[in-house]
Amino acid sequence: MGDRMTLLATIVVLGVLIFVHELGHFMAAKSVGIDVQRFSIGLPPTMVGFRRGETEYVIGWLPFGGYVKMGGMDDEVMERIEGGAGEGAEEEAGEGVVTQPREPKPGDFDGKPIWARTLVISAGVIMNMLFAYVVYTGVNAAWGRPELAENRVAQVLPELLPPGAEALAQLTSGTRLISVGDRQVSHWGDVQDGFLEAPAGPLTIVADEPRTVVEIDIASDPQERIQVLQGLLYWIDAEVGFLNPGSPAERSGLEVGDRISVADGVAISNWWDLVDVIEDRPDIPMELTLEREGQSLTLSVTPEATAEDDPVTGETVIVGKLGILGPIEELVYSDVSLAQALQLGYAETVGVSRQILGFVRDLFTGGVPLRSLGSIVTIGSVAGQAAESGLETFLRFMAFFSINLAILNLLPIPVLDGGHLVFLGIEAVRGKALSVETRMRWSQVGVVVVLGIMLLAFSNDILRLFGL
Structure with a gap:
């Protein structure tokens, strides 16, 4: 049941969020008169598809992305450069061939003004953020404010x-x-x-x-x-509610449900007592006395040194982390009006966005280790746990991951939406676009970077799987 739930939850999360993202691009492109040749959820090979009007609608077998193929986009470079699609003329220069891009057609992406192209590129991210806001608002309206x-x-x-x-x-x-x-x-x-x-x-x-x-x-x-x-x-009980795979806590033998009573000789009554002791001992071996199924055990563990901002001074400090979370707190729900639900939805969307932006910042500045990155394996595992916890938790996870997808797509990496926006910014400053060849070369670099990040994240998951 657990594996089936994880698989189903992963497919639902990825399918819905990719659809929402690509729908944003699709609707924006249609609104400014750009021809849409293909709307694909998932990547090739094609599982099923049909054509309506000028657009082919496709579901691919690989659920790791999607795309909207618009008229004349650089991704289809052979249709844009002379000699590829057979349009235009070639001009020899020495031993090479100089390719001249054809003039854009009325329905081509590059035939539209910068503001229109910026809208189309940004629309996927905007839709993901709106989706998260609507979900958070709906959850608060349906269940009430969690307390x-x-x-x-x-x-x-x-x-x-x-x-x-x-x-x-x-x-x-x-x-x-x-x-x-x-x-x-x-x-x-x-x-x-x-x-x-x-x-x-x-x-x-x-x-x-x-x-x-x-x-x-x-x-x-x-x-x-x-x-x-x-x-x-x-108050939070000093109990292990979650173990980060591959973390110092997991390697030491800690298990979910363990209740810590003593940490390095200090009596522990609540979760915050435990946090204080752990954070004060970065890279310093310590012993934990705990209760597990009625038995008292002692384990040795070394908190991992981690950089984070001090909540009082704002300065970056080095603290110890074990890679554990406390137990799931019991919640009660307070009824809210629609106006309050809208406010709570906005507050949650902004709060989660800040949290993810902070993680990305810390990732690039070394505040969190690269080992923290997770791939589709981690996404699926968390999606499955959220689904098993109930519909409310699952919907909140979808909203959280939708914001995550939006922010990551804004990274200035060619092939991502953020990279396309950088190209448009350069065009606005220069007064003319970069050549198709230049954009394609940078896009190839972007593909390598994205594949490298995906490989690193997948490697992290494999190492966690084996407890390394």
Whole structure:
């Protein structure tokens, strides 16, 4: 069942998102009068296809991409350069042949102004972003706003608290929040709303286990209110919920479900305690005491040194990482209006976009190792896990991956949409396009780069499969 679910989920995710992306190119091309000769989901060989009007609609056997073949595009260079499609004239020059591109036809891609071509190239990315926004909005409208069922405080970070909120440091680890101002607290969403919506001025926070009453001054500035929430960490059990394949944690023998009680001699009560110990020991061997199926075990592990931005100073620091995530938190759902669902959809789309952009930046600057890249194997594995977790989780994964696809397509690599946009930018500055031969040579370089990245990602997955 698991393998079949993974295969089906992978086909659905790739099929839908590739269709959405290529549909954007197709609709934009039609809207500006460009001839579309082929609309393909998947790559050759052809599984099934039919023709309607000028366009051939095709589904390919290889579900790793798709394309919209437009009139006169450089990808079909033999139709554009004299001697290939038999249009135009050849002019000999010494021992070689100088090829002259024919004049574009009215329905050709290159026959349209730069703004129209930019729209067509950008449309796939735009559609992927719109798809993610619609899915996030729909999920929030259908299921409601997901809230953490937890109302316990794990840690207070005084260095993140704004002036006037310092008294929150009196809250001890494990204490349950009962009320924030006039709002009674049953889950973490109530905590967030209590701090964000309270009137400016004195604010009383009541906690239990142990009984604590804290008085703070809440500012009117929304950013300072967000700082208050950033300084309060909600409770997560110190349990392994996910292992990154090939990570130090997996190599050490850690398993999903292990509950850590001691890390390098430090007693651990919650997830954040564990994170603190691990991050303080980059490339330093340490021991973990854990409980597994009622038995106590001790494992040795060495956190991997990783560069990341300090949340307080913004400076790049080196911290330890094991490659684990905490357990899946229990959620409750709050009903939202359509207007609120639209706002939540926008917030999730922007938040995920920033997260992925940060990962890409760190990948190029060395902040995250190249071993973090995953191929279709990783995509399929995560898609399968998301599908088994339920429709809501699966839809959220599709939205996340749609944004991922959009951002990666904007990388300035020839053959990707970002590379085509670079060519159009050069044309706008120069006042004329690069020659077809130049664009094709750069496109060949782009193919090599993309294939190299795919090979690296696939190699990473193979190494993870064997625990290397």
